[in-house]
Structures are given as C-alpha cells and as structure tokens.
Amino acid sequence: xxxxxxxxxxxxxAVFEFTGCEGCELQLANKEETLLAFLGAVDxxxxxxxxxARNGAYDVALVDGAISRTDEVERLREIRARAKVLVxxxxxxxxGGVNRMKNACDLDQANREVYGDHPKETLPTRAIHEVVPxxxxxxxxxxxxxxxxxxxxxxxxxxxxxxxxxxxxxxxKQHFTVCLFDKGQLCLGPITRxxxxxxCPAGGLGCWGCRGKAADANIDEFRSIARERxxxxxxxxxxxxxFGGFEEHS
Amino acid sequence: xxxxxxxxxxxxxxxxxxxxxxxxxxxxKVEEARWDVVETPRFFEVMLKGKHYTTAGILSAxxxxxxxxxxxxxxxxxxxxxxxxxxxxxxxKLRLLAKHGETLQSHVLHLFFLAAPDFLxxxxxxxxxxxxxxxxxxxxxxxxxxxxxxxxxxxxTTHPVSLQVGGVAVLPPRARLLALRDELExxxxxxxxxxxxxxxxxxxxxxxxxxxxxxxxxxxxPFIGGxxxxxxxxxxxxxxxxxxxxxxxxxxxxxxxxxxxRASFAVGPLARFNNNHRLLHAEAKKxxxxxxxxxxxxxxxxxxxARLVECVHVTHDAIRLLEETAAMGEVKTMADVAxxxxxxxxxxxxxxxxxxxxxxxxxxxxxxxxNCVIPTTQNNANIHHDLPVLxxxxxxxGMTDEKLELxxxxxxxxxxxxxxxxxH
Ligand code: SF4
Ligand code: SF4
Ligand code: SF4
Numbered sequence: 001x002x003x004x005x006x007x008x009x010x011x012x013x014a015v016f017e018f019t020g021c022e023g024c025e026l027q028l029a030n031k032e033e034t035l036l037a038f039l040g041a042v043d044x045x046x047x048x049x050x051x052x053a054r055n056g057a058y059d060v061a062l063v064d065g066a067i068s069r070t071d072e073v074e075r076l077r078e079i080r081a082r083a084k085v086l087v088x089x090x091x092x093x094x095x096g097g098v099n100r101m102k103n104a105c106d107l108d109q110a111n112r113e114v115y116g117d118h119p120k121e122t123l124p125t126r127a128i129h130e131v132v133p134x135x136x137x138x139x140x141x142x143x144x145x146x147x148x149x150x151x152x153x154x155x156x157x158x159x160x161x162x163x164x165x166x167x168x169x170x171x172x173k174q175h176f177t178v179c180l181f182d183k184g185q186l187c188l189g190p191i192t193r194x195x196x197x198x199x200c201p202a203g204g205l206g207c208w209g210c211r212g213k214a215a216d217a218n219i220d221e222f223r224s225i226a227r228e229r230x231x232x233x234x235x236x237x238x239x240x241x242x243f244g245g246f247e248e249h250s
Numbered sequence: 251x252x253x254x255x256x257x258x259x260x261x262x263x264x265x266x267x268x269x270x271x272x273x274x275x276x277x278x279k280v281e282e283a284r285w286d287v288v289e290t291p292r293f294f295e296v297m298l299k300g301k302h303y304t305t306a307g308i309l310s311a312x313x314x315x316x317x318x319x320x321x322x323x324x325x326x327x328x329x330x331x332x333x334x335x336x337x338x339x340x341x342x343k344l345r346l347l348a349k350h351g352e353t354l355q356s357h358v359l360h361l362f363f364l365a366a367p368d369f370l371x372x373x374x375x376x377x378x379x380x381x382x383x384x385x386x387x388x389x390x391x392x393x394x395x396x397x398x399x400x401x402x403x404x405x406x407t408t409h410p411v412s413l414q415v416g417g418v419a420v421l422p423p424r425a426r427l428l429a430l431r432d433e434l435e436x437x438x439x440x441x442x443x444x445x446x447x448x449x450x451x452x453x454x455x456x457x458x459x460x461x462x463x464x465x466x467x468x469x470x471x472p473f474i475g476g477x478x479x480x481x482x483x484x485x486x487x488x489x490x491x492x493x494x495x496x497x498x499x500x501x502x503x504x505x506x507x508x509x510x511x512r513a514s515f516a517v518g519p520l521a522r523f524n525n526n527h528r529l530l531h532a533e534a535k536k537x538x539x540x541x542x543x544x545x546x547x548x549x550x551x552x553x554x555x556a557r558l559v560e561c562v563h564v565t566h567d568a569i570r571l572l573e574e575t576a577a578m579g580e581v582k583t584m585a586d587v588a589x590x591x592x593x594x595x596x597x598x599x600x601x602x603x604x605x606x607x608x609x610x611x612x613x614x615x616x617x618x619x620x621n622c623v624i625p626t627t628q629n630n631a632n633i634h635h636d637l638p639v640l641x642x643x644x645x646x647x648g649m650t651d652e653k654l655e656l657x658x659x660x661x662x663x664x665x666x667x668x669x670x671x672x673x674h
Binding site: 018019020021022023024025026027029030032033035036039040044047048049050051052053068069072097098099101102105110111113114115116117118120122141142199200202203204205208235238242 | 261263264265266267290291292293295296297301302305308309312313314315316318359363364367373374375376379386387390391393394397404405406407408409410411412414419420499500501504506670671
C-alpha cells in the first residue's frame, strides 16, 4: 500500500479473542473487494482463528470480546504487556457488548439453569478497558471493516484517526432511507455515533445503538421524544442497555 | 513395533473458539485421547429470558459471528411457530437465498482459509497469497459472492437486519437480484477450479462408523425446517428435537454433549449428504461422484468434499431462486404478527449442522424460557470418540508426535467446530 509513491511503515499485528461471537475477527477476512490489499499492507504475526503461526513480537494487538473469566484477565494482561498499541475491536471489547446483559442475573442461578450439577467458572462481564488500559476503541457489533481499514491506514501513515462526531442519522439520510423512527419503530440513530454507514435502517431495522453514544447526544431529550411516540420505558431502557454503549462504564 | 506418542494441543488453531486435544499412546496402546472445550460460557439462554419477540432474533444472532444468519432464522422460525404464523412465499425464498449465501461464504472460508493450509503444508492462508495466488483469488471471489448475497437479502453478512419475525423486511430491487444471479453464474468456473484443487488433496484414509443426524428433505435438499432423521433410522418432528439431541452437561467441558442411538452422533455437511444426497442438484451429484464421496460415508475428513459439493448445490439453487424472486414484482414479504402464549421450535441446517432454537412465550410477546442446541455441541462427543480410534489407527511405524498432532488437528478441523457457538 503506497500513497504518491511513499512506502508506509510496516507494523506487526496480532489478533486475540475473548468472550464474544468472533464476528469482529471475521470482518478482518471480509470485504473481499479489498481483502488482498489489506492483507498485503499488514504483517499478521498471530491470529489463532486463521493461523497456526505464533509469535509474541507484535506492535498492535487487536482484541475482540469481553472479559468474563479469570484466565481471560491473565491472558489480557500478558497481551497488554507485549503490545505497543492495544485496540479494542468491537462492542464486546469496548463496552462488554450483549454479554453484559448477564450481569443483571444471579450468576449462580444462571449456572444452575444452564449446567445443572456441573457449574462453570464465570465472572461478571467487563469491557477490556475495565481490566487494562486501552489505546483505541473501535466500536460496532460487528465492527465495520471499512472503518477498520481507514484506521489501519492512519496507523501505517502515523496520522491520528478522528471518529465521526455526528450520529447515525446523518449517514442514514445520505442513503435516502425512509425514516423508521418516523414510521413508528424505535431507532437510536439520533443518539448513536456514526461511522457504520447506517446498514440497519436501510435493511428495515431501527438502530440498536451498537456503536455507543454519539458526542453531545442528549439522551434525556431522546427519551422524551421516544415516549411521545408511544415507546414504553421498558422498550427504551432495554434498547439503550443492549450493547452497553450508553452506560457509565462505556 | 511398540510406539509411544504424545499430543498436547492447547487452544487449537484455525477453528472458531477454544478447545484442547490430548492424546497419549504407550507401547502402541492408546491410554488417553480427549477433546475438551474450554471456551468461556456466555449464558445466552438466560439472557434470552424476558426478551421481546422483536429482540430475540437480534440477540440470538450474536451467538455466532459466522452463522449469525442461521441463528437468526432458527430464532424467528421458533417464534413464528409459537405464534402460529405462516410467512409469505416470497419471504421463504428470500430467507433461503440468505441461507445459501451463508453456506457458500462459510464453506469457502473453511475450505480455503482453515483447511487448505493443512493440505498445502502452510501454517495459514497468508503465505499462500504469494505461493498459490490463483487459489486465494478464487476463494476470495467465491466468498465475496456468498457475502454479497447475504448483504443484498439480509441487509448485512454478519448479524442480519432484514430477517424478522413475520418474514423479510425489505425486498431487494430487481436489478440487484439479477446482478447477483450474473455474478453467481460467473463463479461457476471458480467452483470447477476449486474442485480441481481439492481433488489433489491427500485425504487421510480413516473411518469410524457413526450415526448421522440432519433435517430430512421431502422434495428439496433441506435447509430451513422440516422433519428430523438419523441414519440409524430415528425419525422425529421438528418440535420433538429433544428426543434427537439428548443434551447433557459434562464436567470436563464448557460445551454440553449429545447422544442418540450410540455413544455419539455427527451433524454437518457429511450428515446432510449421507441422509439427503438424492436431493442434490445434478451438478453437485456429479462432483460428489468425481471426488469419490458416496453415501453412507463414514470418513470425517471427507466433510471437506461434502462442503464443496454443497457449495455447488447452493450456487445453482441460488441462481434459480434469484430468477424467481426477480420475477415476483412488488409482493408482500412480511406477514402481520400477533403474539400469543405458546411454544415453538425452529430447526435450521447451518453450515456446521442442524441447529435448534426453542422458545416458550408468555402472553405479552416475551420469552419465558429458551433453549438452543448448537451443531458443534452435537458433534463434540463424536470428535471425542473419533480421537482414540484415529490414534490407534495411526500409531504405527514411522509415526511421530508432530505427524499425529497434525492428523488430530485436521480431524477436529474437519468438523469445522464453532466452539464459542457451542458454548453460548
Ligand atoms: S461485538 Fe458483536 S460481532 Fe463483535 S464479537 Fe461481540 S457480539 Fe460478536
Ligand atoms: S431511521 Fe433512524 S437513523 Fe435513520 S433517520 Fe430515522 S431516526 Fe435517524
Ligand atoms: S445502524 Fe446502529 S445498530 Fe446498526 S450498525 Fe449502525 S450503530 Fe450499529
């Protein structure tokens, strides 16, 4: 990957996964139109899901998933110690993601319900920045590969990346998608950070806020508009809590 | 020759999720051979409780990043069955198209990115970008076609948005459907080239007789809903899935295990092929015959061939469906939804095998109880029981720890285990 004939830096990347669906890692192998260029621009030295090569020497660690067991805490600390830059990849890593919903349950009882007489070790779900310092958070469930590509380009050319400050609505309007919030669906587009290109409303589903709170979003104002449009307290609260991106810790 | 061998794989690579393999052979005898799943549990069944029906499919998709479309479809089907709802014909076709897109992208991902490096002597696909660029490029084209199909119909490839209770929220424009048909037609030579490549793979000669469980197709190779069947002759209705799975928790693994007529059974491409081969597209049948895949096949390593055979089937079937959906005009793709108390089961053949979601609803459209039985959960015991037989068979003169480790790893990979999914 050259720009105006200038060679960017080469960085060694490693990818690690914790509690999650590994959908964010999978995005690294998606967007086939530019996949070969992407793979050519980065040196992937460790990525268990796709490679048997193991190498402790890396510059950038991409970490997907949340933390919900003691061995994960230890593994994450080791990665932090080795990596120059630690990136939280996706909403599980950034906010805890959907896994965080289990924290509202009694974990012993949850264990009994699922495993009966063979309970398994489990901790309340945490985002990775609640365990170790994180240098960069890329939200999304899953992350947008286009955004990951942009961020990697910035890393290689050593230019800071600016996340969009506008909400999802702006991108939604750019696609001329008919507004679902106006048509009666609850949609978190007005208060959610843009950058995903608003795929959900285009596909007929209101935004679920997977990228977390937009800069300067007025949540109280949004709540009262949603209530005026006949959305109940429980629906609004459940939606805001779904990925953990609107809570204190995020 | 009395040989000693040790295999100790911690966090097997090129599979989704975390699992370990241990094998110990002393004086030619297998003393221990085990497959343990150590993935962190997420408790989805508990998190699904209390969820509104409009949320269930969105949450369930997050069980698995690779087969999120399959999870979403099993989820909405369980809900629709609980509500006694029939979805419009057009929606059924669109759902099957999304399913085919997922099968294609997942199988190609497995064959080229996860399995092929073993057969080509590479640690991953990355060195193959230079060593075998044509193979990688054709894999990228095929995977891209599958993903673009998912994008067009489900709104997204990972964590679909248009597959909702009642049908499919958006009917893709005719021009997009026809463009996809053209793209799939252009990938047919790529599938032929993939077949040439896989024909050259040295598939380990190994068999262990087992039971195969899948949906049973009536007139079409089955993917979404229908009757359940096993190669040992067990037949059940979709809602009787518990009698087919008999899930139980074990101390050594965070994933559960299953059994039916024997100590273990298998689900997945080989099971679907063994139970439904007569319903495959003619081109897929031809390919199976060419690559030596014959029912009933008991060699788990042949699952890779079955995957390619299914890629050919779904590509041809998707071309047909794209033509049919493009010709439909402006039709209804969503039924009206009226929640009611009741229970429903959705069974869907996802890339790794048959998947079940089962929900009980209260009268307010919220889930009172949920149960999900995952393909890899059903395969875990079968993998575990394959290992000692494999070790026994290959504990012969000239075998080394490294070679046996590769064989055991390839065996586990041949099931394409989706471990975080199996633990959920
Ligand atoms: S953020 Fe979403 S896609 Fe990414 S790992 Fe978590 S559940 Fe999966
Ligand atoms: S559908 Fe949602 S994201 Fe789009 S404009 Fe309306 S409120 Fe904003
Ligand atoms: S529209 Fe909302 S839920 Fe969908 S990807 Fe964007 S931020 Fe996430």
